[in-house]
Amino acid sequence: MELNLTRVDYFQVGLTSPRCLRVLPSGAPKNQQKVVVGDHDGMVQLFNMKHGEVQFGFRTDTPKSISRLELGGALGTVKDKVFVSSGNEVRGYTKKGKQFLGFDTNLTEEIKSMHISGSDLLVCGDYVYNHYHDCQDSNYYLAADMINDVITLPVEKCEYLKATLFADQMKYLVPVLACEDRLLRVMRDSEVLYSVELPSPPSTLQLFYNDGGENGDQLLYGTSDGKIGLVQLGRGSASHRWVCESGSSAGNASTLRHGGITCMDHHDMTGDGVRDLLVGRDDGSIEVFSYEDGDESEPVLRFSMACSESVTSVQGGVVGNAGYDEIVASTYTGWIFGVTSEPMDRHMTSESGVVHISQDSKHKIQRLRTEIDELQQRVLSERDQYQAATQSTFPGISAVPFFSVNDRMTLNRSDASYLLSLEVQTAIDNVLLQSDVPIDLLDVEKNSAVVSYSTCDPDSGNFLLATYRCQANTTRLEVRIRTIEGQYGTLQSYITPRLQPKCCQVRQYRIKPLSLHSRIHNFDPNRPYNILTLKGQFTLPEIHAWVVFCLPELPERTPAGDQAEFTFVSTFLDTQLQCVYGAGEAVFKSDNISTISILKDVLSKKGTRKKVRLDISCEVSEESVVHALHLLHPRLEAQLMLAKQVM
Secondary structure, three states, X not given: OXXXXXXXXXXXXXXXXXXXXXXXXXXXXXXXXXXXXXXXXXXXXXXXXXXXXXXXEEEEEOOOOEEEEEEXXXXXXXXXXXXXXXXXXXXXXXXXXXXXXXXXXXXXXXXXXXXXXXXXXXXXXXXXXXEEEOOEEEEEEEOOOOEEEEEEOOOOOOHHHHHHOOOOOOOXXXXXXXXXXXXXXXXXXXXXXXXXXXXXXXXXXEEHHHOOOOOOOEEEEEEOOOOEEEEEEOOOOEEEEEEEOOOOEOOEOOOOOOOOEEEEEEEOOOOOOOOEEEEEEOOOEEXXXXXOOOOOOOOEEEEEEEOOOOEEEEEEEOOOOOOOOEEEEEEOXXXXXXXXXXXXXXXXXXXXXXXXXXXXXXXXXXXXXXXXXXXXXXXXXXXXXXXXXXXXXXXXXXXXXXXXXXXXXXXXXXXXXXXXXXXXXOOEEEEEEEEOOOOEEEOOOOOOOEEEEOOOOHHHOOOEEEEEEOOOOOOEEEEEEEOOXXXXXXXXXXXEEOOOOOOOXXXXXXXXXXXXXXXXXXXXXXXXXXXXXXXXXXXXXXXXXXXXXXXXXXXXXXXXXXXXXXXXXXXXXXXXXXXEEEOOEEEEXXXXXXXXXXXXXXXXXXXXXXXXXXXXXXXXXXXXXHHHHHHHHHHHHHHXXXXXHHO
């Protein structure tokens, strides 16, 4: 069944964080529902649509920006209570706007993710997980890497888990943490019961069918590189049901890479009685997937649309008009809009080539024109006042406007390149990229900006100077970058928006010596390895800082314990690297001698700079050279074939 959905804009709020919009449940199916949203200005707003107009139920302010918004209520009842996290506080509101909860968690970190289950509150900062029961501190955990999301399996449905995991306890809450080190950590009180390895870093979690499936033990995850997967959590381990690769449709993989997953929800958009999967991505895509075989196989893409900004929330419901299902979405810059199944031509009739518009549509068009005229007059008035103030004889201040930048630089394992995405709350005029190391800029299909290169002097430490001139109303820019391992330095982006007076923000990104390596958790001991051993008077935090300088995807915080162990794979050659280090000694194993050489060079420089005497020994395996060449041979053949085809 083909979906025909149309975008309808509602209004704009401030900047929004992921998953800060929720649709409140309705008393009856197909009835209009209310929507609540929180933004970076600290404003919580509840609204509904009436005769095409936005009607606000309540508006309330919080002192800090809102990082997460969740719905809650007593177990077994309708979840119509609104909970928002702001700084390290959690506030609760009724659907009438009355505040009934103001809870200071006393966390040293700001709350980044939150989940509500009955009287249980789960909050996470960057590394800290806290569980509160009736606002009393119950459990605590310090994660080894950053926590991106938290969720619990539904207590109402987890009969299987009650009987297995918690047979001896009255408490059977099953929290799951999505961590940056490609692991789902299933918690039991303050300890990790077991971990589930994922193909990529998870960015968001969602219960299957919004209720965990038949037994309440099925969990969906979305990753930062666009994958969607389903896992079933068992007694002591989890089983992977399927993984939907980015850009796949109806089981056929596409070469077009989609953005990372920011939010997911389930709602029946096709009208077949089965909830469909709604997905929002950071590249502005909104997608609808159908489960043709339930949880047995990966879902099939039914609908996709793109907007020019990253999507922060998607929710299914009936909002615009009764009887018409729609997807309510929010973007980074605060646009709240619906993607509705309501036919837009139902308000128009055509006779003899003449289009007749309904009276309601005429009134709506007239109101919009009046609003546009008023806004234009206000802009002209403010501009005149500013010009008069700058030309006044009295001493004045020309304030540089502040603008927020949402940026990330992520490694794509499929083609061994980095994707730099820059998003600004206003239109971008141009972006200047400067690098002090050799890098290549690759083509991006979605990028409509015009790029121009300037001549550089490598002797002065300047290897790249490129300017991207954006088209009008462009708020998001993507740049794909290919780095060279062994060459390390800094990439700087100078972002200039279309604002007066002219201003610019500078963002820096470190290009690491082994920039094309990615974290894994399985080490193959059967390969021929070269071994690099370092001994000296260094501490664990010192050697960890040196390793973080060399390799990506590592936590800045020093691991707990006396020893740390990490495993990496080269996204370019598929060679492996194992790092085992502690105070006074570090051992690195790799089947690529170039990797060992780069590490030896960088770590010896770090030790010399810190005036730490290092005893360095290296065991070279001649078999590893042949092994690495065998891995490189297919890539060289592919490049040679491509060159012949070009000729």
